[in-house]
Each structure stands twice: as C-alpha cells, then as structure tokens.
Amino acid sequence: MVRASSWFGWILSLQVALFWCWGTPPAAAFTPEQQLVLQAWRTINQAYYDDSFNHQNWWLTRDRTLKQQIPTEEAAYQAITKMIASLDEPFTRLLRPEQYRSLQVNTAGELSGVGLQIGVKAGSKSIEVIAPIAGSPAAMAGILPRDIIVEIDATPTSELTLDTAAAKMRGATGTNVSLIVQTSDQSPREVILIRQKIELNPVTAKLHTENGRKIGYLRLAQFSAKAAQELGENITKLKQQGATGYILDLRNNPGGLVQAGVEIARQWLNEGTIVYTVDRRGAIDEIDATGTALTDAPLAVLVNEGTASASEILAGALQDNGRATLIGTKTFGKGLIQSLFDLPNGSGLAVTVAKYETPNHHDIHKLGITPDRVVPNSEITLESAATAEDTQYLAAVKELGNNS
Template sequence: MVRASFWFGWILSLQVALFWLWGTTPAVALTSEQQLVLQAWRTIDRAYYDDTFNHQNWWVTRDRTLKQQIPNEEAAYTAITKMIASLDEPFTRLLRPEQYRSLQVNTAGELSGVGLQIGVKAGSQQIEVIAPIAGSPAAQAGILPHDTIVEIDAIPTTELTLDTAAVRMRGAMGTNVSLTIQTADKSPREVILIRQKIELNPVTAELHTENGRKIGYLRLSQFSAKAAKELGENITKFKQQGAIGYVLDLRNNPGGLVQAGVEIARQWLNEGTIVYTVDRRGAIDSIDATGTALTDAPLAILVNEGSASASEILAGALQDNGRAKLIGTKTFGKGLIQSLFDLPNGSGLAVTVAKYETPNHHDIHKLGITPDRVVPTPEISLESAATATDTQYLAALKELGV
C-alpha cells in the first residue's frame, strides 16, 4: 500500500512537472490557422538572434497568442504580425505569399515598381530609403538615401509594415503612385512616380584610360544571384586588356544576397577572413577567403550613405585585410543577417538570425564603416559617375596613383 501510494504520487508530480514545462496551452487539436501561428512561433524560437526575445517570456507570448480567436488565415497573419511586433526589430517579419514570391524574384535579379530599397528608420516607425536603384523612376526623381517616405498614396507609412509599404509601391507598368518624401529638415514634398519594370543589370563595367593608364571601373548596383559571375567575368577581361588598377563603385548599393558579397570578396582576396557572424549564443563563426582571387592589382572602393548590408560586408572585408582603400562617406550601417523560412501555406518569415562583424571585429550595425579617405558625395547624375565631375572617383584615381 505504501509502495502504491508512492508511485501514484510520483506519477502525479511528473504530470504536474510536464504540464509546467509544456506551458499552459492545453494539449488539444489545433486548427490549421493555429498551426500556422505555432509554426511561425517555433521558427522564431529556434532561429532568432536575441535569445531574450526583447526581454520577454516567448512561451507566454505563444500561449497568449494561441488563446485568441483565429477563425481564418487573415486572423492568423494578424496574430503572427502582432507576435513579431513584440520583438521591436524591423527586419524580422511575416511575408504573405505574394510578398514572399516577390522577395524571391527580387533576389534573382528582377524588380518591378519604382525602384526603391527601403527599411525602417532606427528608433521610429517611419519608412526610410536605403537607396534608389540606379536608373529607376525613384532615382530619376531625385529620391536620396535616408529620405523618409511619409505617405504612399496618402496613407501614412506609420500605419504600414515594411512589406505592405513595398507592395503598395509595386503595381502594373505605367500606373502612378504618389509618395510624400521628406529630406532631412526640409518640408515634405509630393513625388508622382510611374511604375516600370526594372531589370537589374547588377554590373556596369568600363575600361577607362586615365593619364595613359588603364583602369577598370566596375559599378555594382545590387548583390543579386548573378552579380558575382558578371563581376568576375569583367575583372578577368580587364586584366587581359592590361588594367593596372580597379575602382569598385558600391555607392547607393543597398545590399542583397550575403553569399554574393562573400563570393565577390573572394575574387579580390586570396587569404584572410571576409566576415564574422555572431549568433544568439555569442558563438562566432568566420567566412574566409579560398585562394581564388582573380587579380592582385590595386583596388579603390567608392562608398556612401546608401551602401548597406552586403556592400558593407564586402567593403569591410577588403578594408580590414588591407586589400583596398575606401573612398567616400560613411556607409549606411545595417549589420544584421536575415534568413528566409517557409511557412506551410506559401507564406514565409524573414528572421534575423545573427549579426556580422568585419575581420577586425567592427560591429557596423547603426554605425556604418568610415572610409579611409572621406570625400563628400557629389551632386551628380548617374550618367556623370566616374567622370571628371565625380570628385569621389577622382579621389579614387589619386589613391591608385593615377
């Protein structure tokens, strides 16, 4: 009898302990909408770089969310968005099916709409411009990095998520979208843009003759899937044509695929660390050169306030390894890494999984990279880049000894 009582008490204690470990949500069959919410929660729980989850009990957030009425898919999206909002970090976000497909197309090298790369302004809910895409309607209208987008078609952007703002700027070719833009302390202005299909040609390559010496000028507009291949082909071609140095133009390049940035760094570096990644446990991993440099000729890199993310990985790698000199102004300062995760119904999550540091362990997030030689960004058109009116380009030539 004593033994039977002991076993009964032990089993009861075990049940209580397991109930406490599993949380307060009862073990009942979940609807498909609840399963979608739970899958989003689990993905963030396993991958998110901040293991404090913005100093909250993430399990309590799960239970509170699942106890809500989630009668349909739209309600599930709302619940997931609210759950993510509690992290107070703009780069982790839900991507509805159409947004997820659009993002996958963008990284493949195609864009549609007005040609803006956007983010959330630090410490606010405002949408800001990271950089306009070269030659796009936004670039032609004079929209600049760090401009604030106040409204889209009269809707305040403080009421929109980053992705819904992007979706509203996209649309059928030839249609109009109205943006209210604010530059620094100036009064807001309305800009009417006509949407276009924007084919991203990530690399512009020209062999210049400067003072009788051949210089390979390479402008990279985005780190798309085909950027490294195109850039490598042009480096090799210019080398065969007798280039004695190179200027790599990363101005207003908002980033893209981190792997493309790594591959391009390996085209210039034979050895050394390219970037460190730091995960939620503080574990540091390095990505290194692989002995595959295409040239050892001198290199100068042009950067400005619109150079972000993968641009900063590449610039930081080549600066810290002494492979290149940076010319221009301090970069944007986006040092967080996102990975994409599928959700069951065709939607997805972009989750911040780590931060990166330059080879000298410089944390660039919100700080940016300071060039070796600071030269203000000239007020010139895209067509005037790398000409006699481009003071940053002229400074780069001087750095190369031309």
C-alpha cells in the same frame, strides 16, 4: 516525514503536468490556422538571434497567441504579425505569399515598381530609403538615401509595415504612385512616380584611361544571384584589356544576397577573413577567402550612406585586409543577417539569425563603416558617375596613382 514530502512532490508535479496539458493542447489538436501560427513561433524560437526575444517570455507569447480565436488564414497572418511586432525589430517579418514571391524574384535580378530599397529608421518607426536602384523612377526623381517616406498614396507610412509599404509602391507598369518624401530637415515634398519593370543589371564595367593609366571601373548595383558571376567575368575582361588598377563603385548599393557578397570578396582576396557572423549564443562563425582572387592589382572602393548590408560586408573585408582603400562617406549601417524560412500556403518568414562583424571585429549594425578617405558626396546624376564631375571618383583615381 520523507514519505509525506514525496507524496507532496508527486501531487505538485501532477498539478503542473495537468496545467500544461489543459493550457496548451497537443499539436494534433490544433487547427490548420493554429498550426501556421505555431510553425512561425517555432521557427523564430529556434533561429532568432536574440535569445531574450526582446526581454519577454516567448513561450507565454505563444500560449497567449494560440488561445485567441484564429478562424481564418488571414487571422493567422494577423496573429503572427502581432507576435513578431513584440520583438520590436523590423527585419524579422512575415512574408505573405505575394510578398514572398516578390522577394524571391527581386534577389533573382528583377524588380517591378519604383526602384526603392527601404528600411525602418533606427530608433523610430519611420520608413527610410536605403538606396534608390540606379536608373529607376525613384533615382530619376532625385530620391536619396536616408530620405523618409512620409506617405504612400495618402496613407501615412506610420500605419504600414515595411513590407506593406513596399507592396503599395509596387504595381502595374505605367501606373502612378504618389509619395510624400522628406529630405533631412527640409519640408516634405510630393513625388509622383510612374511604375516600371526594372531589370537589375548588377554590373556596369568600363575601361577608363586616366593620366595615361588604364583603370577598370566596376559599378555593382545590387548583390543578386548573378552578380558574382557577372563581376568575375568583367574583372577578367578588363584585365585582358590591360587594366592595371580597379575602382569598385558600391555607392547606393543596398545589399542583397550575403553569399554573393562573400563570393565577390573572394574574387579580390586570396587569403584572410571575409566576415564573422555572431549568433545568439555568441558563437562566431568565420568565413574566409579561398585563394581564388582574380587579380592583385591596386583597388579603390567607393562607398556612401546608401552602401548597406552585403555591400558593407564586402567593403569591410577589403578594408580590414588592406586589400583596398575605401573612399567616400560613412556607410548605412545594416549589420543583421536574415534567413528565409518557408511557411505553408506559400508564405514565409524573414528571420534575423545573426549579426556581422568585419575581420577586425567591427560591429556594422547602426554604426556603418568609415572610409579611409572621407570625400563628401558630389551632386551628380547616374550619367555623371565616374566622370570629371564625380569628386569621389577623382579621389579614387588619385589614390590609384599614388599606389602605382
């Protein structure tokens, strides 16, 4: 009886092994196009933050995809895009070579197009404005955070991915692009923008005198590769000019490089946790201050619904550690971390690998950060920021006066 059972088990094992071999050829048998798909699948399999892969059998998705006809590189890109779409999570995405190059240029501090940072609205597939870049054609046209982009050059955005929507708004300097934009429950309106090459100067710094007190005003537009260095240099310069308090303006800052946010937090904090990251295993990684603060002067931070991602990491770190008072309106709520991975032929993947939590373990994603003092947005232009017309700025000045 034991012998018969052993033979049965051996035959069953052989059948399973043969099925695996016949169903999925060895890696060496794949075409270059299939290898591209396989590398994308493997990268997501190893790095993606949700190990249920949106409650699906990710291995079965792999096998079904590889059994398709994938005769060209374009067909491979389409297969990868379809595979990623099954995750139903907009921030994990394929970046074709031109998109990957553009993203790398943007984080280096340059941007071409209309100056919009966009995302996918939670619970829908609508393309939503995270924030316009200060001074860009989009900002000058009055496009606001949370606006919905309904159409781009007569193409409904419901038919576009996040990256193809961004690509359609980019183009040669001086050319036009037509957007249908909807603000809240208002009727959609057409906005025609002229594309420009936008230099992202991440830091604006000025010394203000308010009620006899010297205040260093710092506006941070985006977390680019040079943001931390520039901000640090300006903090030091304002300190030398006699600043006894600071206002850090993160309004309409859509984020950027997480590492830049961490480095900037360390310029304000001597000790304490800056942020926790939580991966798919529930493992928590703690990123701390390193005793490198440039000043201990009182600090107020301005935030609004366009404050997102790395901006929220910085704001949360300063709030939870009691280092700053947050003033303004609730932040955007993008608390997922993406890493970039190279693929062959210059393409890449942006993969969500973890989520953020503030030092007090507040989950940022879809929830945002509520400021210590809620002050509604005032209808101001970029030129009016940090003036007597800016009620949030005036509230920050008052807060610093209370802390003197």
